[in-house]
Amino acid sequence: MKNLATYAQNTWCPGCGNFSILNSIKAVLNMLEAEGFPLEKVVIVSGIGCHAKIVDYINVNSFYSIHGRVVPVAEAIKLANPELKVIGFAGDGDAYGEGLEHLIFAAKRNIDITMIIHNNRVYGLTTGQYTPTSPLGFKGRSTPQGTKELPINPLELMLSSGATYLARGTSHGMDLLKNIFKEAVLHKGFSLVDVLQTCVTFYNMYEYYDKRVYELKGHDAGDFNQALNKIREWDYNIDAPIALGAFYKKDAPTFEERSLQPKGGPADRLLKIKDILAESV
Amino acid sequence: MKEFSILIGGKAGDGIDKAGMVIARILNRLGLRLYVYRDYPSVIRGGHTFSIIRASSGRIASHLSKVDFILALNQETLSLHRNRLKKDCLFIYDSDQVKIDPPLACGIGLPIKDMLKEENAPVVMRNSCVIGGFCRASGIGWEILEDVFRKNVARETDLNLKVARRGFDAANELVKIEPLNQAALPLITGNEAVGLGLIKGGLDAYIAYPMTPSSPILHFLADAAEGLPLNVIHPENEIGVILMALGFAYMGKKAAVGTSGGGFCLMTEGVSLAGMAEMPVVIVMGQRPGPSTGLPTYSSQTDLHFVLNAGQGEFPRFIAAPGDAEEAYYWSHVALNMAWKYQIPSFILTDKNLGEGTFNFDISSIKEVVETKPLAWNRQGQYKRYLDTDTGVSPLTFAPEKDAIIKVNSYEHDEFGITTEDPAKTVQMQDKRLRKGIYLAEELEGMRPVNIYGNRDSETALLCWGSNKGVCVEAAAKLGLKVIHPIVLWPFPVKQLQASLRGVKKVIAIENNATGQLVTLMNRFGFKVDEMVLKYDGRPLSLDELERRLETLSNPIGKVS
Numbered sequence: 001m002k003n004l005a006t007y008a009q010n011t012w013c014p015g016c017g018n019f020s021i022l023n024s025i026k027a028v029l030n031m032l033e034a035e036g037f038p039l040e041k042v043v044i045v046s047g048i049g050c051h052a053k054i055v056d057y058i059n060v061n062s063f064y065s066i067h068g069r070v071v072p073v074a075e076a077i078k079l080a081n082p083e084l085k086v087i088g089f090a091g092d093g094d095a096y097g098e099g100l101e102h103l104i105f106a107a108k109r110n111i112d113i114t115m116i117i118h119n120n121r122v123y124g125l126t127t128g129q130y131t132p133t134s135p136l137g138f139k140g141r142s143t144p145q146g147t148k149e150l151p152i153n154p155l156e157l158m159l160s161s162g163a164t165y166l167a168r169g170t171s172h173g174m175d176l177l178k179n180i181f182k183e184a185v186l187h188k189g190f191s192l193v194d195v196l197q198t199c200v201t202f203y204n205m206y207e208y209y210d211k212r213v214y215e216l217k218g219h220d221a222g223d224f225n226q227a228l229n230k231i232r233e234w235d236y237n238i239d240a241p242i243a244l245g246a247f248y249k250k251d252a253p254t255f256e257e258r259s260l261q262p263k264g265g266p267a268d269r270l271l272k273i274k275d276i277l278a279e280s281v
Numbered sequence: 282m283k284e285f286s287i288l289i290g291g292k293a294g295d296g297i298d299k300a301g302m303v304i305a306r307i308l309n310r311l312g313l314r315l316y317v318y319r320d321y322p323s324v325i326r327g328g329h330t331f332s333i334i335r336a337s338s339g340r341i342a343s344h345l346s347k348v349d350f351i352l353a354l355n356q357e358t359l360s361l362h363r364n365r366l367k368k369d370c371l372f373i374y375d376s377d378q379v380k381i382d383p384p385l386a387c388g389i390g391l392p393i394k395d396m397l398k399e400e401n402a403p404v405v406m407r408n409s410c411v412i413g414g415f416c417r418a419s420g421i422g423w424e425i426l427e428d429v430f431r432k433n434v435a436r437e438t439d440l441n442l443k444v445a446r447r448g449f450d451a452a453n454e455l456v457k458i459e460p461l462n463q464a465a466l467p468l469i470t471g472n473e474a475v476g477l478g479l480i481k482g483g484l485d486a487y488i489a490y491p492m493t494p495s496s497p498i499l500h501f502l503a504d505a506a507e508g509l510p511l512n513v514i515h516p517e518n519e520i521g522v523i524l525m526a527l528g529f530a531y532m533g534k535k536a537a538v539g540t541s542g543g544g545f546c547l548m549t550e551g552v553s554l555a556g557m558a559e560m561p562v563v564i565v566m567g568q569r570p571g572p573s574t575g576l577p578t579y580s581s582q583t584d585l586h587f588v589l590n591a592g593q594g595e596f597p598r599f600i601a602a603p604g605d606a607e608e609a610y611y612w613s614h615v616a617l618n619m620a621w622k623y624q625i626p627s628f629i630l631t632d633k634n635l636g637e638g639t640f641n642f643d644i645s646s647i648k649e650v651v652e653t654k655p656l657a658w659n660r661q662g663q664y665k666r667y668l669d670t671d672t673g674v675s676p677l678t679f680a681p682e683k684d685a686i687i688k689v690n691s692y693e694h695d696e697f698g699i700t701t702e703d704p705a706k707t708v709q710m711q712d713k714r715l716r717k718g719i720y721l722a723e724e725l726e727g728m729r730p731v732n733i734y735g736n737r738d739s740e741t742a743l744l745c746w747g748s749n750k751g752v753c754v755e756a757a758a759k760l761g762l763k764v765i766h767p768i769v770l771w772p773f774p775v776k777q778l779q780a781s782l783r784g785v786k787k788v789i790a791i792e793n794n795a796t797g798q799l800v801t802l803m804n805r806f807g808f809k810v811d812e813m814v815l816k817y818d819g820r821p822l823s824l825d826e827l828e829r830r831l832e833t834l835s836n837p838i839g840k841v842s
Contacts, residue, residue, distance in 0.1 A: 281310075
């Protein structure tokens with residue numbers, strides 16, 4: 001097994017939930033390579049926030065993008081070479097806040113990229129503000145009296161937007177994370193894994209999650225309505241059991257399959273220019 | 282008749298734009314040289330829209346306020362433009378729509394409503410009837426009209442021809458437009474020229490969100506992409522647009538985006554990312570009047586400083602502002618080249634007048650761009666995406682590459698691409714990026730970044746940029762003046778401007794903005810500008826208007842030694 005580490009010093013807090021995501025995805029990359037998929041065909045993309053440092057820590061091709069802008073970069077890389085596996089990492093503020101429009105459109109296109117969301121439900125790097133998935137009344141540095149708005153349920157939003165693989169894990173469950181990361185990466189189409197990743201410094205939810213999580217059993221992930229019901233069981237706000245695992249899997253044509261595959265060479269360009277000008281006389 | 286203008290007007294939805302282009306193509310067949318100005322409101326139906334088709338024996342790129350023909354599909358066209366008409370006779374109109382009081386002794390009224398009814402043709406074909414009337418009135422043979430219709434009117438060609446024939450037969454010859462003994466040249470818009478230049482330069486992906494006046498590039502390339510190795514994508518917004526372009530660039534694919542001021546506002550974070558991550562990208566910025574929504578379908582030169590300064594931080598960029606279709610073609614190719622040679626954001630700064638204006642296009646007059654391949658990795662040792670080199674340009678390689686790991690970063694980073702906050706490395710990498718700008722500036726000095734027209738010995742020079750080239754060149758020819766037209770606006774071509782200003786005692790800047798944006802830039806580099814002719818009502822300067830404005834300056838040009 002390759003270490004896949006770089007020389008970058010890891011600056012996540014001790015106990016940070018990001019370590020589980022890092023170690024799980026490294027394990028998945030090793031599995032892919034062992035199964036014959038060369039790692040030079042992997043590109044990882046991140047945004048800005050604690051999550052984003054992950055690209056510095058994994059020794060594969062990477063694009064360290066800007067806040068909210070993981071998705072369009074990942075989409076273009078995939079379109080430029082559909083043979084690649086493109087994995088985007090984003091925080092909840094990044095993907096569900098600043099960059100939500102991109103995420104909805106990527107799901108709508110069913111473009112074959114994987115998004116792994118480090119959903120700690122708090123802004124860590126900017127030191128503790130509420131995010132789109134913080135519960136009602138969350139007291140952060142920008143909302144000292146508690147938030148006055150309900151969280152969004154990102155999985156419900158993604159399901160209605162057209163995502164074809166949706167799963168949830170936690171940072172206290174590496175075996176499950178490895179399974180669903182691998183499934184998501186191998187899934188043909190837009191896949192998203194919402195990881196309830198704990199921020200030990202600003203919003204330590206380990207105990208809360210440990211008490212409520214359970215793994216989906218006997219769930220038909222091919223059934224949209226079952227997926228919707230399970231996704232709605234916990235709305236990121238109420239006190240309810242929190243299901244983990246794959247909620248939804250669907251085989252559907254991808255954006256790149258439906259797109260006209262570009263073809264032709266340099267000579268065709270000159271011919272095209274000549275033709276267009278001849279038509280313009 | 283060899284020098285004349287035609288104004289065709291109606292309401293939006295009447296097919297004025299299409300009819301104007303068909304007339305231009307008919308005249309083009311006669312060997313005339315043309316320029317078409319399109320004026321339309323930001324609506325789909327209703328509102329006044331018109332085109333001025335100007336014809337000449339020589340190359341032109343401006344229009345005149347006065348016209349020789351008016352083709353009126355509604356009353357408003359007459360009331361708004363009758364004072365432009367040189368002689369009242371050359372006037373063709375839909376007599377069901379236009380009432381003339383007192384009635385004209387000449388001019389041709391066509392009872393189009395009845396004609397359409399008899400041909401069982403829809404009301405949208407009124408424009409074809411007027412074109413038929415115009416051809417007969419100006420002595421243009423039916424076979425030319427028919428040929429142009431067959432080539433350019435794709436829908437219901439035969440019925441359109443029947444309607445045109447009715448107009449043709451109902452009119453009588455008022456003047457004779459004589460064919461010229463010169464070959465017809467293609468007629469294309471500035472936007473199409475940008476698209477063709479990008480295709481020539483090897484564009485792999487064009488990504489854009491619709492916005493006037495740049496949307497026609499998106500439409501043009503989406504059509505042209507068939508059979509080409511070209512991806513054309515219309516994503517969710519302009520932020521997605523530029524970030525996608527950078528994703529393509531990461532993969533070694535040449536990408537360009539197109540927008541106008543409002544969309545470019547959204548792109549600025551991506552421009553800065555391109556600067557830091559050293560991702561090549563071409564940005565076509567078609568200017569229109571602001572602030573904010575402004576006048577969406579009109580023209581301006583108000584975003585020079587916006588483009589110069591867009592994006593946080595300091596990084597090199599390239600900005601070219603072509604003046605006509607041929608320059609748009611050449612410099613779009615150059616912009617793509619420069620973006621990739623120096624791994625920087627590269628701008629084509631256009632405006633609505635250039636983008637949606639129609640020009641003759643002589644490809645044989647355009648010099649070949651010297652193609653330089655982007656610097657490639659020599660496969661020696663460990664690959665470093667941001668290797669610090671003498672020129673600041675790091676060798677490129679792209680995924681999948683077995684022996685290389687390619688890491689790009691929006692944070693300050695080391696040569697391998699890993700984030701750093703180390704002070705010495707920060708300075709090293711900032712210097713590396715800026716060094717590319719020095720070599721870029723040197724290279725551009727050899728590429729004629731400033732053009733001179735007119736009387737080179739004149740002590741008075743008109744200084745203009747972008748689409749004002751055409752009107753300034755013509756005015757200068759009439760008035761015996763020199764024209765200085767910088768195309769490269771960044772890196773600022775200081776040496777070439779110094780050379781072009783030698784012997785000039787008076788500089789008059791001509792700009793489509795309210796503050797003199799090129800003048801501000803000139804002043805920053807120590808150049809003096811004496812007078813300004815500024816026009817910021819969204820409309821282009823006509824030749825006669827510019828002459829008038831030059832005569833009424835505080836120191837009119839005629840009074841200078």
